[in-house]
Amino acid sequence: MDPSEVEFLAEKEFVKIIPNFSLDKIYLIGGDLGPFNPGLSVDVPVWLALNLKQRQKCRILPPEWMDVEKLEEIRELERKEDTFTPAPSPYYMELTKLLLNHASDNIPKADEIRTLVKDIWDTRVAKLRLSADSFIRQQEAHAQLDNLTLMEINTIREFLLDSLNCMYKLRSNLQPGATKGQFADY
Amino acid sequence: MPCERKPMRYGHSEGHTEVCFDDTGRYIVTCGNDGDVRIWESLDDDDPKFITVGEKAYSLALKKGKLVTASSSNTVQIHTFPDGDPDGILTRFTTNATHVTFNRSGTRVAAGSSDFMVKVVEVSDSSQQKTLRGHEAPVLSVTFDPKDEYLASSSCDGSVVVWSIEQQTQVISWPLLQKTNDVSNATSLCRLAFQPAAGKFLAVPVETRVHLYERGSWDHVGSLSDELLTQPVNVAAWSPCGRFLAAGAIGGLLTIWDVNSRLVVERQKHEKGFTVCSLAWHPSGSQIAYTDTEGCLGLLDGLGTSGTGTSSTKAPAAKPKDYDDLFDEDDDRLMDEGLSDANSPVKKAAEDEDDDDFLIPSTGRVRNRGAILNDENSLDTGSLKLGQDKFGDDEDDDAGSSVAPATAQRPVYDGPVPTPPQKAFQPGATPAHLTHRFMMWNSVGIVRGYNDEQDNAIDVEFHDTAVHHAMHLTNSLGHTMADLSQEAVLLACPSTDDLASKLQCLHFSCWDTSKEWMVDLPQGEDVKALCLGQGWAAVATSALLLRLFSVGGVQREIFSLPGPVVCMAGHGEQLLLVYHRATGFDGEQALGIQLLQFGRRKRQLMNGEPLPLSPKSYLSWAGFTAEGTACYVDSNGLVRMLNRALGNTWTPVCNTRETCKSKSDHYWVVGAHENPQQLRCIPCKGSRYPPTLPRPAVAILPFKLPLCQTSTEKGQMEEQYWRSVLFHNHYSFLSSSGYEVDEAAQTQSDKEQQELLMKMFALSCKLEREFRCVELAELMTQNVVTLAIRYASRSRRMNLAQRLSEIALEKSTQLQEDEEPEDEPDYRQSEPYNTRQNEEDDEEEQVEEEDGREMETEETKRREFSPPFLSSNILDNMRSSRKLAPLSGSAGKPSKGPVLKPLAPRTKAKAQSTLLQISSNKMPSKKTPEAAEPAADLQKQPDVVAPPAENTENKRPKTGFQLWLDENRKIIIANNPDLDETDVIKEAMGRFRTMSADERLSWTERAKGQSGDAADVKKRKRAENEVVESDESNARKKSSSLDPSSKLSAFAFSKN
Helix, strand or coil: CCHHHHHHHHCCCEEEEEECCCECCEEECCEEECCECCCCCEEEEHHHHHHHHHCCCEEEECCCCCCHHHHHHHHHHHHHCCCCCCCCCCCHHHHHHHHHHHHHHHCCCHHHHHHHHHHHHHHHHHHHHHHHHHHHHCCCCCCCCCCCCHHHHHHHHHHHHHHHHHHHHHHHHHCCCCCHHHHCCC | CCCEEEEEEECCCCECCEEEECCCCCCEEEECCCCEEEEECCCCCCCCEEEECCCCEEEEEEECCEEEEEECCCEEEEEECCCCCEEEEEEECCCCEEEEEECCCCCEEEEEECCCCEEEEECCCCCCEEEECCCCCCEEEEEECCCCCEEEEEECCCEEEEEECCCCEEEEEEECCCCCCCHHHCCCCCECEECCCCCCEEEEEECCEEEEEECCCCCEEEEECCCCCCCCEEEEEECCCCCEEEEEECCCEEEEEECCCCEEEEEEECCCCCCEEEEEECCCCCCEEEEECECEEEEEECHHHHHHHHHHHHHHHHHHHHHCCCCHHHHHHHHHHHHHHCCCHHHHHHHHHHHHCCCHHHHHHHHHHHHHCCHHHHHHHHHHHHHHHHHHHHHHHHHCCCCCCHHHHCCCCCCCCECCCCCCCCCCCCCCCCCEEEEEECCCEEEEEEECCCCEEEEEEECCCCCCCCEEEECCCCCCEEEECCCCEEEEECCCCCCCCEEEEECCCCCCCCCEEEEECCCCCCEEEEEECCCEEEEEECCCEEEEEECCCCEEEEEECCCCEEEEEEECCEEEEEEEEECCECCCCEEEEEEEECCCCCEEEEEEEECCCCCCCCEEEEEECCCCCEEEEECCCEEEEEEHHHCCEEEEEEEHHHHCCCCCCEEEEEEEECCCCEEEEEEECCCCCCCCCCCCCCEEECCCCCCCCCCCHHHHHHHHHHHHHHHCHHHHHHHHCCCCCCHHHHHHHHHHHHHHHHHHHHHHHHCCCHHHHHHHHHHCCHHHHHHHHHHHHHCCCHHHHHHHHHHHHHHHHHHHHHHHHHHHHHHHHHCCCHHHHHCHHHHHHHHHHHHHHHHHCCHHHHHHCCCCHHHHHHHHHHHHHHHHHHHHCCCCCCCCHHHHCCHHHHHHHCCCCCHHHHHHHHHHHHHHHHHHHHHHHHHHCCCCCHHHHHHHHCCCCCCHHHHHHHHHHHHHHHHCCCCCHHHHHHHHHHHHHHCCHHHHHHHHHHHHHHHHHCCCHHHHHHHHHHHHHHCCCCCHHHHHHHHHHHHHHHHHHHHC
16 A cells, blocks of 8 residues: 555545635535535535645644644653554544645644654654564564554555565475475465 | 622732732732733723733732832832833842832832842832841841831741831841741741731731731730631731731631731631732722732622621620620620621621721711610610720720721712723724734624734735735724725724824725725714624714715715714614613613614614613624624623514523633624524633634534523423524515525425424323413414324324314414405406305305415316305315325425315304314214215316216215225226236225325215215205305304314224
8 A cells, every 4th residue: 555545545534624715515425515604614524625725715724633732742642651542643644744734824833743743653653663573573473553543554564564474484494394385486 | 707709710820929909999900920910990800901011020019000010020110000101110139029018108119039138219219229138038028117117027037027217227036937048938928017007016927827016016915816727827918997907828718807806707718729829908998809829819808797797796795794794685686686787788888987986986876776676775785885985995096096098988878889881892803902903803804903013004804715805904094993894894093182083994895996985083073883884884983973974985874873882783784783871880781772774765673772781791792693683792691682573672592601611711702693503703711802813713603592491302392493483583584675585495494493393292292281282283384283183183182183273274264364365356356156145244254265275276177167166166175185295295394275175165064063063063064065075076077077976876985095096096007007906906005195194084084975975965065055054144264163173083083
């Protein structure tokens, strides 16, 4: 899975915008949106919000969790805990990137938020690597990781699976009596 | 003790906070860690004036219009009060000052500092300073001797020192306190105080007690203590009269002693137990303001009464000693009387006299009280008087020569106090004194005003950028008021010394090139309020004039206002004007409202009616909903809307405070919509209005009528119903004033209301409340009543069903009466009926009914068979009903046909029978007309009424279904030629079931009619006509009303 695909999925998340135009309900396959009243907040998917924003048709209201204090709390918690804490949003990384790249003028303290989210991300990915490392080291058959977001899984999936495969091959070759023919196709 | 502790309110950010009253006692002044000095008009003042004095303010003192503060810049500064203009720096220290205080006359200021020094400075000439050196640690507190001879100070080095100011030497020093190195570490702030007036004592808080030292001899003459006081006393303060001493302690305990008796007269606990760090008595001695270390401000009110309470308790307490043997039992009585009396307002008024001079006034008062009491107590007055005299003697040397507080001398007026009238404001604007503020926030856009050092500008922004792009204007004229509409921005400034008050209009929707106009108001006339409507602008001025302009700048009408304007709002052609009708009393505002309509027919819709407000509140917003209904919000957060349907009354539709989490949160209303029902407002945390940054977001509150028991299903539905009714009033208004009305939305709302009524009806039925059902039915439209009838009969409430049918009939006649006027005349001309000529009088109503029905059905057909019009009509109706029913679909809106149809023929047969009679003769009489009608049709119009003709051949009684089947068999067969007989019946069954219940009912009835009477239809018909003629003079309505019930009973019967 490509990161851009994950981002695409994230664009289905809803954010609040304040439109500066007026439009009746619009009926889309994914559901009805609107009505849009100038000055009144309305929930729209991120893709639409960004599109409207680029055309200067709205202001985006940052999601509730995109707030310096809340993120600081989450960061501290994330650092304190050994396991993964629930992420502020299942698409927190993608949303932060999308919103801050396109609508940083509507988000107070955008730079701080960017740093904080990056910190959280780094902490989580470090944990992920660490657990992958111990998983392999201890030659476990299975492990459970809670509260991972799609993007995080995505970053490690390819590498982890390939390396596990590889190691499996190596190990099975080492073991006496292992039939070579099994892996002939490789 | 009768003393009211007002709830604490947020004053400053967390940290040491100080409080004092101004000389008049009008303002409470506080300073705190946020570096602001706030001037509160009362504890409830949500918008206190503030003066920023530094980063932090450690202490303040206020006297004679001079505000002295100790700020973090290590200076002691003066500001003027209440304007807050800086008035120089009084003195400096090498570190911050910890406490500042004025002497009694206000000529000197003493300041203690963390650099161990105490300075005494002349206010008029800050170069005249005296420095008192000797403390070995930061100074905690300083206080002047009222005679200006001495100064006492406490310090972190543990000492309390009395200084001679002139000689700048220590007079005496007591090591009383714990040693610390800094004020922040001190257990107690040790705010000591000299007794005012006589200045006999110096009070020093030491641990959990307050020591009293006698001035001059400096002997420790006693301590005030209380067993409940377990934590160190932070601050001591004398009442202005010098008789009471209040102390605030760590842990939040407030204690008041009577110094003479050394008894506690009042104890209060801080509501959250925070440390009290400052105390101030109101100059009248009736209130104590206090602050805590969390920055909150509190108030104890009504202390005056507690003061007298003690004096009277004390008097009898002193008396028994001397006169025990004389008045043993009455004493207690009297004491009780005195205590209870202490709560009366009369007593409160007398309290001050009793403080300054006990001899004459107190005797007078006591005598009065004796007169009020009964005879046996009149004896006691003497004793009481003596007791008080004695008591007065004791104290004479303290109080005698002293100057009584200024308030004491004044005659006390105890009646209602006039409320200061609220100032004119623009709805949707934040206060004018803010540097960044909203000048207008409405449904069109936002006008922001900036007025700081760099910039004096106005930003106009539109919610809908399609209206106009955002504008940035330099505000060189100093505009303070603004309004915004789809057409223009209107700005106004007050007059200055050399410039007249100006009105400026940016008419951006103008199609020529000059988009701006400006008007100067005559000299001495100021703009107080303004608003924009569609094509006009209105300005209310200080000369009590309302000036109307066209939006292009043409001066239009001008008229006088009945009172000073409070605010105005415009919408379309309507102008809402709120003004002061009179002076309000006791916190109330007396406002009046005018609602004018311009445009083609100018008129006044509301003519200065009083504007209802919540108790002790003022107007905070007024305007129109998007649909043009006037509404307003008062300071208690109650939103009221104009109810045009109830004679322009005001209905509370929302209480914004109900949704607030905390007491100091508010909603700042910016607009209202009736469809959808939305109150648009901005939630403000801890204030009444929002700051401009961060940009506030609009929230939506639902409306809710404050009906009773809205937690129950019944209450809920009632609320929904009446809200729906109220919020759809605007349709009639809009259509009457020539606007386009959204028909779909209107029918939708009607439907919603009727559905609610039906639900309530069902609920009442379930609760066995039949009377209530009938009441509800009266609110329903006629169509829904028939539904209700069906519901009632299905749940076997025949009595109810009958009553409902009466209502249904009434409604139908009403409906026809409404419709009638238009067609009646030509109906009569074009349709000369025989019958009508015969029975002209009594047939009139009948005709009307017919007429209404005819409207629905095909007129042509009716004309074809004119003579026996009854039957033809019914047939028409039946046919039409059958045709209509599938179209109208659900039961929600059955066509008119089914309801009306059976009414007409019924009329005559039934005349004036009682309920019982009705039920007994219902069956036959009902059948006749119905049966008659197909037969008649058969004769006259064989081709049209073929199915009934078939029916007459049937000898055997038929069911309604069979009847229907007979008529529709051909169609079914035609549609499905391959079906055999049973399948046809099955198919027919299915179709019959899908028909509306009404239709089925009619078929059933027909079947019944035929089964009984098919054979001799004609005879019956003739007979019926005879009946009709004989009964013609009887009340028609009554009889016809029975019809639905009979119909119903038929239904019930078939069900059984």
